[in-house]
Amino acid sequence: MALLTATDVRHYFGGLCALAGFNLALExxxxxxxxxxxxxxxxxxxxxxxxxxxxxxxxxxxxxTELVGKTPHQITALRIGRTFQNIRLFRDLSVLDNVRIAxxxxxxxxxxxxxxxxxxxxxxERRIVDDSRRLLSIFKLERLAGETAKNLPYGMQRRLxxxxxxxxxPELLLLDEPAAGMNPNEIDQLMDFIQWIRREFRLTILLxxxxxxxxxxxxxRIQVLDFGETxxxxxxxxIRSDPRVLEAYLGEAPVA
Amino acid sequence: MSRPLRRRWDWLLEQRWLLxxxxxxxxxxxxxxxxxxxxxxxxxxxxMYVGINIILAVSLNLVNGFMGxxxxxxxxxxxxxxxxxxxxxMRVLPVAEFPALFPVAVLAGGLAAALLGLVVAVxxxxxxxxxxxxxxxxxxxxxxxxIENIDxxxxxxxIPGIGKLTTLPWxxxxxxxxxxxxxxxxxxxxxxxxxxxxxxxxxxxxxxxHTRRVKFLAFTLSSFGAGVAGALFAHLLQFISxxxxxxxxxxxxxxxxxxxxxxxxxxxxxxxxxxxxxLEILRPSTVAALLSWLPxxxxxxxxxxxxxxxxxxxxxxxxxxxVLVMLYWPRGIMGLREYRGFIPRLDREAHRRGDPQGGRxxxxxxxx
Ligand SMILES: Nc1ncnc2c1ncn2[C@@H]1O[C@H](COP(=O)(O)OP(=O)(O)OP(=O)(O)O)[C@@H](O)[C@H]1O
Ligand SMILES: [Mg+2]
Numbered sequence: 315m316a317l318l319t320a321t322d323v324r325h326y327f328g329g330l331c332a333l334a335g336f337n338l339a340l341e342x343x344x345x346x347x348x349x350x351x352x353x354x355x356x357x358x359x360x361x362x363x364x365x366x367x368x369x370x371x372x373x374x375x376x377x378x379t380e381l382v383g384k385t386p387h388q389i390t391a392l393r394i395g396r397t398f399q400n401i402r403l404f405r406d407l408s409v410l411d412n413v414r415i416a417x418x419x420x421x422x423x424x425x426x427x428x429x430x431x432x433x434x435x436x437x438x439e440r441r442i443v444d445d446s447r448r449l450l451s452i453f454k455l456e457r458l459a460g461e462t463a464k465n466l467p468y469g470m471q472r473r474l475x476x477x478x479x480x481x482x483x484p485e486l487l488l489l490d491e492p493a494a495g496m497n498p499n500e501i502d503q504l505m506d507f508i509q510w511i512r513r514e515f516r517l518t519i520l521l522x523x524x525x526x527x528x529x530x531x532x533x534x535r536i537q538v539l540d541f542g543e544t545x546x547x548x549x550x551x552x553i554r555s556d557p558r559v560l561e562a563y564l565g566e567a568p569v570a
Numbered sequence: 571m572s573r574p575l576r577r578r579w580d581w582l583l584e585q586r587w588l589l590x591x592x593x594x595x596x597x598x599x600x601x602x603x604x605x606x607x608x609x610x611x612x613x614x615x616x617x618m619y620v621g622i623n624i625i626l627a628v629s630l631n632l633v634n635g636f637m638g639x640x641x642x643x644x645x646x647x648x649x650x651x652x653x654x655x656x657x658x659x660m661r662v663l664p665v666a667e668f669p670a671l672f673p674v675a676v677l678a679g680g681l682a683a684a685l686l687g688l689v690v691a692v693x694x695x696x697x698x699x700x701x702x703x704x705x706x707x708x709x710x711x712x713x714x715x716x717i718e719n720i721d722x723x724x725x726x727x728x729i730p731g732i733g734k735l736t737t738l739p740w741x742x743x744x745x746x747x748x749x750x751x752x753x754x755x756x757x758x759x760x761x762x763x764x765x766x767x768x769x770x771x772x773x774x775x776x777x778x779x780h781t782r783r784v785k786f787l788a789f790t791l792s793s794f795g796a797g798v799a800g801a802l803f804a805h806l807l808q809f810i811s812x813x814x815x816x817x818x819x820x821x822x823x824x825x826x827x828x829x830x831x832x833x834x835x836x837x838x839x840x841x842x843x844x845x846x847x848x849l850e851i852l853r854p855s856t857v858a859a860l861l862s863w864l865p866x867x868x869x870x871x872x873x874x875x876x877x878x879x880x881x882x883x884x885x886x887x888x889x890x891x892x893v894l895v896m897l898y899w900p901r902g903i904m905g906l907r908e909y910r911g912f913i914p915r916l917d918r919e920a921h922r923r924g925d926p927q928g929g930r931x932x933x934x935x936x937x938x
Contacts, residue, residue: 416778
């Protein structure tokens with residue numbers, strides 16, 4: 315059974331139809347790409363899955379749970395993590411706190427225990443710190459634990475965003491243009507890295523990307539969106555050679 | 571500070587006994603000062619106001635600083651605490667025979683305010699920013715007019731003759747208690763959630779933070795603090811009326827918060843202390859005394875038009891001060907920074923750079 319299923323999902327912004335009948339069946343462990351020209355509706359798909367917007371119609375199921383109608387924190391607590399196209403870190407907070415905040419739903423203590431710093435508070439906080447530091451060290455950020463997030467260089471901010479998304483303990487990870495603003499060398503590293511975290515954290519990954527090198531290089535399956543509609547879906551080889559894809563990208567020919 | 575001094579200072583701040591030591595010393599002093607008349611009554615009273623204002627500023631900072639909202643309701647919650655506690659000590663609790671019941675009244679004042687805080691939070695947190703400010707302002711006005719229209723609590727005339735139950739040790743105790751609770755809250759998943767909400771509410775939700783719950787908790791705790799302060803205030807002033815808890819009172823607290831610095835407990839303590847002392851200095855008699863060396867040509871008209879009407883001028887000066895601080899010094903003295911003694915050991919060690927152990931086991935591994 316698929317881990318994530320979207321059935322005939324539609325979404326309108328006022329009169330604008332951003333998504334006209336989106337379907338998806340993401341198998342557990344899969345690494346899938348979502349591509350398409352600007353404004354195609356890719357980020358909207360992420361926002362609908364994670365509950366930022368509520369789908370105008372259709373159904374999105376994660377395992378056995380219907381996601382449409384749930385709040386973002388409920389959906390995230392089901393273990394769906396995501397990053398953002400435009401980095402959305404907690405800029406004025408420390409690198410460590412950015413990651414610790416994402417442990418919110420998994421910490422098991424009550425407001426009373428928090429107010430008195432008693433009971434499970436200490437053990438849980440200890441565990442959160444240890445987990446967070448471990449994540450930071452995987453991302454080579456542990457030396458910057460006390461640094462304010464906004465002071466990190468761009469590439470590190472991107473890494474921190476992924477670290478933070480992993481801190482919610484995801485089974486499904488949604489990456490929105492993780493390679494944006496990276497040079498070819500950095501993209502190579504990112505490709506290896508995504509493959510590595512996928513194995514290490516047993517993730518199912520859905521990623522949006524304009525960098526064809528990355529998409530074609532690591533995705534097992536790709537869906538192409540255009541004007542809110544699915545143009546074609548298939549393995550990278552099929553997508554690469556499909557004339558409809560080139561046409562959709564008209565002018566901004568994909569970097570092969 | 572010179573380097574060796576700086577290092578010794580750092581060493582001092584690192585000591586485990588520092589905070590407990592200060593607390594014990596403070597408590598002892600709070601008993602000794604009135605007992606042996608170490609300070610005159612006026613200074614003692616100012617000290618008590620400092621304590622009450624610390625409670626007010628620290629608790630308001632939770633909403634206006636840590637959470638980054640702009641609530642104007644604090645004086646309203648203060649009023650609820652003041653009236654609840656005053657009615658309890660005057661009509662219900664036999665405090666004359668059992669003065670030890672006073673903390674029960676204060677606690678009840680805090681809880682009543684907290685409960686109302688929960689009710690106000692429901693409509694308030696459907697909106698943000700300017701709208702929240704307007705709703706909380708409306709709430710403040712409602713509280714005032716409701717009290718004005720209940721004859722049983724004195725209506726606009728208020729309640730005179732409240733027992734003078736607020737003493738220096740009690741103020742000290744409650745100030746420590748509220749600061750401790752707020753500090754504990756701030757250094758928990760809820761407190762971090764509140765900070766995250768200030769930064770980016772949507773991103774917080776997407777990092778699994780239950781933003782509504784976190785905001786409710788912060789607002790409730792904040793109201794509790796206001797209620798406690800109100801209860802102490804009523805039993806210090808010995809007279810309360812709806813006019814005492816107007817928007818100017820809220821303005822005072824706002825200045826303390828923004829002056830001391832947003833999202834900083836230490837900042838609020840500093841802000842409340844500075845502001846309270848400053849207000850005392852700015853009393854007409856003090857200002858007149860301070861400026862009496864001026865030649866009569868200058869002093870007399872100044873005194874006539876300004877100093878003697880300082881009470882009225884406050885209504886102009888204080889809001890203006892608030893606007894100026896918020897515009898030109900939005901972070902205040904300690905904005906977004908914290909006095910180290912308030913930061914739990916685990917937090918401090920976890921933030922240390924280049925420590926691969928992540929501050930494991932109480933710092934035994936890396937005492938330098
Ligand atoms: N909050 C919103 N309000 C109104 N319209 C929106 C909103 N968010 C997105 N849109 C519109 O919906 C359409 C799809 O936007 P979306 O962000 O999903 O595109 P995208 O495929 O992610 O594009 P890009 O590659 O530029 O990121 C666009 O026409 C966009 O202008
Ligand atoms: Mg997008």
